Amino acid sequence: MEITIDGQKFEVKEGITLLEAAKQKGIYIPSLCHLPGRDPSPRPCGLCIVEIEGEPEPVRACETRVRPGLCVSTNTSRLKEIRRQILETLIGRHYGDCKAPCSAACPGGINVQGYIAHIARGEFLAALNLIKEKNPLPLSVGRVCPRFCEPRCRRVLVDQPIAINALKRFVADWALAHGETIPERLPETGKRVAIIGAGPAGLSAAYYLTLYGHQVTIFEAEEEAGGMLRWAIPNFRLPVEILKHEVQSIINLGVKVKYGKRWGRDFNLKTLFEAGFEAAFLAVGSTKERTLDVEGQEEAIPALKFLKMIKKGQSVRVGERVVIIGGGDAAIDTARVCRRLGAEVTLIYPRSRMEMLAHQREIREAEKEGVTLFLMATPLRITRQGSRLEVEVARTILSEPDERGVRRPIPMPGTQRIFKADTVFSAMGQRADTAFRSYGELEARLKTSPGGQIKANPSTQATNIKGVWAGGDFVSGPRTVIQAVAAGRRAAESINLYLCGTKKTSVFVSPRFNFSRGKRLDEVDVSQYQHIPSRPREAMPERDPELRITDCDEVELGYTPEMAIREAKRCLKCGCLGLHKCDFREVLIKEGVSVTNPLKKPRYEIREDHPFINLDLNKCIRCFKCVRVCDYGGIELDIIDLGEGIEEIHLEFTDKCVSCGSCVDVCPTGALTKKAAVVPRARGEGKKINSVCPYCGTGCNIQIIVKSNAILEITADAQRPPNYGSLCVKGRFGFTFYKSKDRLTKPLLREELDEAFREVSWDEALDFVAARIKKIVHQYGPHTFGVLSSSRCTNEENYLAQKLARAIIGTNNVDNCARV
């Protein structure tokens, strides 16, 4: 029969509902409670309403059968308004975090909650692979990151935030010691990309572009790669060998690096394009240091220059007393290096400690090592007195606010004093350098910001010139390593799309549709954490300050596996583990209804007493899908109306529950989640691998969701035989054995049964087996030997087993486990 939906005519089958008809024809009608083949919900969501020509009131598409000539509108403003009201009521009853605050805060976009969850389960390589999806420099970043994530960690409401960066460093170190999986590289595309600068941004771009299959050449002005990581960060924070290993692992993927090649001297953009490069990524960093603005400033050595000399292994004499002017990372690093050179160090900074740009943790470490801070003070002049220097310093006070409201430190008259020093360093930060404009005609056309920084699109890193991208400190000015790494990855993604001729499909991610327990920590209701016992974070083992200033070895020693697991287990798992299946969020996005007035505090405790399923009723939208999909009466769900729109949900798993998990798979929010699925992920994220359940002879099809070589979840394809979406407890949940610590990992051998097994190589084990089989066959005949195969083997393996018996050993003594 023919019906009309939104002005389009469709031929549809008799007997189906309007909702089914629309779905078949690809027309979107929202619904949160529809469950094909099951009874309708006792509390229909009401979202599937449509208007039918000739009928005054909207009807629900799920309960309206098609009839000839039906004329339906699905999307009128009246319908939208009703849907908006329904959704806003649901929003007002929903409580949770769509995304964990730590993951949301990471400039690199790393799935922080996910890798912590892997670590908590001892899956270190999976954790590392998840990190490397977004950050190919975890060894370095794990040591130097200023940790945007940790101040957001909700665990602080219990005791202390999770030591996120220490965990990242742990898995990177663990893989360094135990080996890691080499990432999969897509087939060669034959496209060539030039990267200018082998710092974090350049290396990051090189890593991802290489994995996309492109041929990457990095041009590096220095003789070694690493940028600021190589030339500015002292060894006691980031040992050179660690960095070298990390750089090498990227080069080993097939990246070419040309050292000693300087942009503007050895090549420019035009010559690169002429040489066959189809894209260029400019990531030369920001190395031009600001100078002090006082008399005698030429006596002060720029801190970065000094740090680079140290990192080059040059011997530098700083004398007995050192004065450093500045409060950023370079100032603190310089101070700590000078302590290691035996000097007494005073650091002068015109504002308070909290205003220093260096990380507070690093400042504390510097003080532990004996660096003296002289705060609220500014140099007035530097004068040379023979072989020594004198720095005249005045205390500062803050000026009246200027027109922009900024209060500047100004010297307080009459507070002058003299610091004597053998060496004075200035660490005033870097400024933009536009010298590149003269490097060539293309360079001259590159747009820059008023401050002199090169302009690049913040989401693609593309410059105004076709085929040219730029990122890292070169674009942003001095920032952190993780920000440079993120810029490199964004550039790589954009360059890849450019080279492959595809446009990026915009993924609609917007905070408008993210629920949050509280944007700021003080907005988060603390009552939900009261039952969590306090367990402070694992202290990072570090060397004694008095000892460590005697050498340049690493200060922080890193976690042991036990410490890392303990620390990771402190995670509160804020981010929703049902995000990938959340139809509620999808409907909000499609209907454009933003999260404006969600619940401020939870109404229910999260329950983890079911062996396989976690229950968070704060996310229940009362669709009754879980109850309706259950064939066993495993769930009792009652909703009690307390009046004034307030309801009380009672959900219990009964003793009839067979733990099959169907309820979790149909739940349209994170109200029901699987205990084993601990890595939050977006819809469609993760590789879907079709296979067969390893348990009974039914041979159910399974879809294994895999990411970073770890199984996240197992579901089934509703369209495919023999199970058509059904699975039992073993099929859905019985997969975690694969990563059990008890797995056999080495061949075991003993000559006689009364001996103990010893671990041997495959060669030794197989040689032994072959020799003994030969001996038996030779001595007693082939009919005295047998092979038992089993259902644990594939068809191919079973075939080989009988071939081994018949063709190789020479016996029909082959049988299998069919009788058990």
Add this chain to the structure above:
Amino acid sequence: MLCGANPTEAHPVVGQKILHALKKGTKLIVIDPRKTYLAARADLWLSVRPGGNIPLLCGMLKVIIEEKLYNKDFINQFTEHFEALERYLATEWSVERIERLSGVPWVFIEQAARLYARAEKALILYGLGVTEHRGGTNGVICLANLTLACGHIGRAGTGIMPLRGQNNVQGACDQGTLPYTYPGYQPLTEDTLAKFEEAWGVKLPRQPGLMEEQMYEEALKGNFKGLYIIGYDVAQTQANIAHVWKALSRMELVVVQDIFFPLTGRFAHVVLPAASMLEKEGTVTNGERRIMRVRAAVSPPPEAWPDWKILCELSKRLGYEICYRSPRDIFEEMRFLMPIYAGASYERLDSSEICWPVPEEDHPGTKILYTNGFPRGKASFGIPRHWPPGEEPDKEYPLILITGRRLYHYNCGSMTTHSDGFLEVCPEECIEINPRDALALGIKDGDLVRIISRRGEIEAKAKLSNRVLPGQTFMAFHFKDRLTNILTSEAVDPKTYTPEYKITAVRIQPL
């Protein structure tokens, strides 16, 4: 009709599909000594006495013949020797004998027979409750007789289907890991041997092979010296395991390939780490003969290898180089040599699953067998003689122990006991006892008891349950610390050598 199977636990998705069918009005007969989940929901539950399958099913046939409920046209067209069966039933099986040996009142047998025979379409699903008896083969013959007599075969919704216990046990048999058949059920004739000799380039053995139980027998006699076992924990899951242990200990070489250290490892010289089904490529074939692709989702532990690779490396060292680069190479060889798999290719299996026989690449596969007669011509009715169980309860061992499976574990338990959550719901093996027996023995729920059979004894907690009738008990054998198979019977089906897991005479002592 569900016979000797408890699919809501052992094949849960099959059980769920049966529940869906019941909702739509399908009638269900359950033949089982235990009041299983589906027995409790069946239209007719025949609580057969353990060992009484053959008398019960002969009784149903007797009703069908006497009331002329059979499909005369089908019998005439497609079968032979119906008269022999008629005579056999008339002379051997009196109503009184049927009732006595099956333990089921005649009136129920009549109802079941009428329900099955009069159905437009009727399907028989059976499990190890039929086969794991001394009379296992004859029990299956009875079921086959029923389908043939009523013509309930060769059409959608009819037929007879064994619920294969383990995920690729069908495939294992298909590939000829049986002493009496080559891959694809090609018999050990000179024609077959010549074909395989040409393909493999070696002279193949003529001497018939031994079945597993025969290997143990021969080992105990000193005539069998070595066993290579892949993914099968015989020392835990075989019946009467003390016997198996003794046999294994007499061998000069026992090799096991597995993912966890198996109990059989205690008797092994070499234990090799294998990749699990989640970590390897290949195909498996389910109980519907459906060939399906298995794909590696994750990589195995660094030094664990897929079984096929281990076998390739071993054969090289035995002087026969088989160089397969991947399971696909092996599959290509299988297709070449196995007519029933010939039309299945990895390319086809990528997009769909195919039921064998699939002789050509453009053949759609065969979902329903025997739609138009039988390969041998006419199907022959069998004469199923009654084989009584190997042991009956007596004064000394007054209870029957039935073994089976539990929902939350699987076989030797290696996968489930190592997966999160399963030990939480089902932490240990227990023995299910009817509350009446428990009362008589002074046993309360949760008491630790000693279970003693003629072969040994073990301890387990008692679980009082009405699922088992008075006089009967139930255990599974998923746990290494409660080795149920120390108890189980030594009796086997004389044709298939399947152990009689389902009937062991035991006595229970409170501790």
